[in-house]
Amino acid sequence: MKTYIVLKLIKAKPMTRGDYNTLRGWQLPKDEDGSDEGYLVEYTDSPSANVKGYLGYVSWSPKYVFDEAYRPIETHDGHLKFGKI
Template sequence: MIKHYIGTKIVLALAMTRLAYNEYRGWTLPEDENGADEGYLVEYTDGGAANHPDHTGYISWSPKAQFDAGYVSVGAVGHLPPHQQRVVAELEQLVDRVQKLEAFLATPLYAGLPDDERQLLKMQADAMVLYMGILNTRAAKFA
């Protein structure tokens, strides 16, 4: 059975076309692929064997649309210890989720939900904003 997963890794990414990535790896672009496709060289630094001599982590290429849908920028956090990087990443993910939830609360779909479900979503948004404040306070101490 196929299962659904949510990614939780902090990765390094560099904007790079499919062709540039293939050239970087020393590969020939397959004839059925578009070399102008926008995307990212992605380096996974939290495990996995390196597969390129210029990188300490495993690298791959991701199309821009899939990358943008799956990752939220956390900025330049490489100078922070891993536990602080995770706090910053969690904060940025939470900001993104709060923005999306608040946008949903302004839609006709939300307005058409039963009263109890609308109330629970408002309570969820309030709790998320409170949690965001706590993470903001913690992250402000990392500077």
């Protein structure tokens, strides 16, 4: 496999694995923990929405994976500020 690096703007909010499965209308597999912390992630640049109520492609990421890969941005006086969660 090749190695890649990505830069994207996303929207995200905290959501457990169980709540994500409920949102999608899926049954939680018996070997998965519904209380796992994570994030609902919406890729706003995607041309196809896959969950009603969202404009972009939606997926779920475990908290430890999300925290290592994503950094929040905030606007202050018109400038972007990158930070660590």
